[in-house]
Amino acid sequence: MRRNDYYIPVSGEEKAADFGNTKDGGVSKYSKYDSIPLNSLKSDEAASSPKQGPTFQDGQRRVDYVLTYHVQKPQSVRRKTSRFADYRILRSLRRSLSTMRSGGTPPSKEDPEIAAHKHRLDYHEDDKRFRQTEFEDNLREVGLELEKDEGNKIPGIGFLKIHAPWNVLCREAEFMKLKMPTKKVYEVKQGSNVVERINLFIHKVTAPLHPKVEPNRPQNVKHLSHPFSREKQHLFDLSDRASFFDSKTRASIVYEVLKRTRCTKAKYTMGITSLLGNGVYTAAYPLHDGDVDGMGAEANDRKILYEEWASYSVFYKYQPIGLIRKYFGEKIGLYFAWLGVYTQMLIPAAIVGVIVFLYGCATVDNDIPSMEICDARNNITMCPLCDRACSYWKLKTACGTARASHLFDNPATVFFSIFMALWATMFMEHWKRRQMRLNYIWDLTGFEEEEDHHRAEYEIQVMQKTLKKQDMSPKDKKVKLTCTDRAPAYMMGLFIMLFMIGVTFAVVFGVILYRISIRAALHMSSNPTARSNIRATVKGTAAVINLVIIIIMDEVYGAVARWLTVLEVPKTDKSFEERLIIKTFVLKFANAFSPIVYLAFFRGRMVGRPGDYVYVIGSYRMEECAHAGCLMELCIQLCITMLGKQLIQNNLFEIGIPKIKKLIRRRKSDMDSQQQEDYNMTLERHEKDHFLGPFVGLSPEYMEMIIQFGMVTLFVASFPLAPLFALLNNIIEIRLDAKKFVTEVRRPIAARAKDIGTASGIIF
Structure with a gap:
């Protein structure tokens, strides 16, 4: 069964109260994702828009970016705090030493140092999981919407799908000073009549050489572009919000947020580039629009x-x-x-x-x-x-x-x-x-x-x-x-x-x-x-x-x-x-x-x-x-x-x-x-x-x-x-x-x- 849940942040008081109720070696009910599933969460602009490329499981919110990470095997036991992990390592070593001193046989055939080394590896994975959880919480705080997919057809790989809602796109577009087309258009002059006729003649002669992706006739009208501003949204053509920011722009905006978002609880601050370098995430990429082969592939x-x-x-x-x-x-x-x-x-x-x-x-x-x-x-x-x-x-x-x-x-x-x-x-x-x-x-x-x-x-x-x-x-x-x-x-x-x-x-x-x-x-x-x-x-x-x-x-x-x-x-x-x-x-x-x-x-x-x-x-x-x-x-x-x-x-x-x-x-x-x-x-x-x-x-x-x-x-x-x-x-x-x-x-x-x-x- 595929796991695809949506999450919202949980307050620190709720996590602290729940953590106090856990026993030795227990795991908080919020410890896995530090969030609460909310399957009914939907974007404002996506609820009524047609499907635009890959989407979340709700079929509405489009996937703007994907992060991949390693998923541990189900039978492995995860520890969420270094205090519990260190305590278990120490307790295992003490038990092994006491057994050997009493002349008895060790309870396990495994060398205690090897076992301790394995615990340290698990702790390293726990440290990665801790940074990953904190980073995802910070992404939610800045407004991004996340969906996890760990039960996919690729074993050992988990996917974090990211969607940027309308308010985040507008805020970041203004911050990045992206030039967007406005409602106002102006005419592009082609020069004198002789030059225009020559250009039209050349265009007709070379028409078979032009790819079938744009109008064959030269465009005489161009939209006036202006850096996007939330206070001046009336200047832009927002009749179709789903296509106002294309997939390339949406992915660029999300990537800027990922690079700027930091993990402050770790030893040092870091964004997505450092997390990729440290192995917290294994890959980060935007998605292609669709398939390229097959008769049934949608036009994209x-x-x-x-x-x-x-x-x-x-x-x-x-x-x-x-x-x-x-x-x-x-x-x-x-x-x-x-x-x-x-x-x-x-x-x-x-x-x-x-x-x-x-x-x-x-x-x-x-x-x-x-x-x-x-x-x-x-x-x-x-x-x-x-x-x-x-x-x-x-x-x-x-x-x-x-x-x-x-x-x-x-x-x-x-x-x-x-x-x-x-x-x-x-x-x-x-x-x-x-x-x-x-x-x-x-x-x-x-x-x-x-x-x-x-x-x-x-x-x-x-x-x-x-x-x-x-x-x-x-x-x-x-x-x-x-x-x-x-x-x-x-x-x-x-x-x-x-x-x-x-x-x-x-x-x-x-x-x-x-x-x-x-x-x-x-x-x-x-x-x-x-x-x-x-x-x-x-x-x-x-x-x-x-x-x-x-x-x-x-x-x-x-x-x-x-x-x-x-x-x-x-x-x-x-x-x-x-x-x-x-x-x-x-x-x-x-x-x-x-x-x-x-x-x-x-x-x-x-x-x-x-x-x-x-x-x-x-x-x-x-x-x-x-x-x-x-x-x-x-x-x-x-x-x-x-x-x-x-x-x-x-x-x-x-x-x-x-x-x-x-x-x-x-x-x-x-x-x-x-x-x-x-x-x-x-x-x-x-x-x-x-x-x-x-x-x-x-x-x-x-x-x-x-x-x-x-x-x-x-x-x-x-x-x-x-x-x-x-x-x-x-x-x-x-x-x-x-x-x-x-x-x-x-x-x-x-x-x-x-x-x-x-x-x-x-x-x-």
């Missing part, structure tokens, strides 16, 4: 996003940025808007790059340097490429490499380099214009980012520092972490980052030694096929080895960057994200671009001359560039790196890893696909979302695009097809990320933002 924003945005069949359509912002918030909306602008700007760059490549193909037969190299009549003999094992060779054997180099290194490459420099500037200005327009449409023009709440790790460190300074004077009671406290973490972070960059350089040097040694080994080979394809074998295998190392080290560097950022104990989530992005960028940039920088700027410049070659590590002679330069090898390295990273790391990992995890969960549940589907049909919305992955932020998504943008702009002269490959990857990436956000990840908290944050400074 999530299903519309799945059909018109997260499906590969609509890859050619524009993104519904307005609906993305409505469902996920401005921060995620800006990321997908930036990704859309970047992908659109790649179209002309890809076209020009293909033209440059085709020009090289058309003029390869007329290229004078390659014609001279391929002419057998010249009979030019070249010096050996290595000592002892290599012999003299004819220049005409490099004919194929010379002709291939012309495909990417021709007179049109100079024009393409100038074009890409101008393209990067135009992209930057175009995005700034697009960002300002979105700020106007989304009413973010007057938005100022406020200081975020403290992170759980920061509060724990402050608490530990406070406990060490209990004898402080009253003037010094305010404690915070200073640079002195973080100095060891800063020094360790700097040392480890320098060490990891050194590891990257060592790996590049190792690949250099591999090329030198494998070339000598192939020259000594008795296989004529191997000896005839030495250059292609060395270049291809070295590029593949670099790709494998880059992919492996990328994962290592991402984990190291997060670990170093955690050690620094940033104060807020925003500071944590900024530091994480910077560290990740430095490490991954060095990892991805070190082989490319070596090929572009260093290889072939430290070779020496016949009779006076440069050697490394004794007898290893530094490798030379090909007769036509190192541009061809740079092109091969860029091609394999871009294709490999995008295909394997960005797409295959994001698609394959979630499917593998899902398959493992299915194997552990001993259910086939049909049974799993039937089981999912019986779950409620909060139970389904519990099985989804947590939202880890946008840092990994931005980092993928930053590395790709660097490859497209910095070394595009050696690989004109890079914009084309980036365009094809991004078309898939947009729909892949969309599907992940809609179907595989818990709904993130909507965060307001005016720009893309630290990523903007790195890119531009």
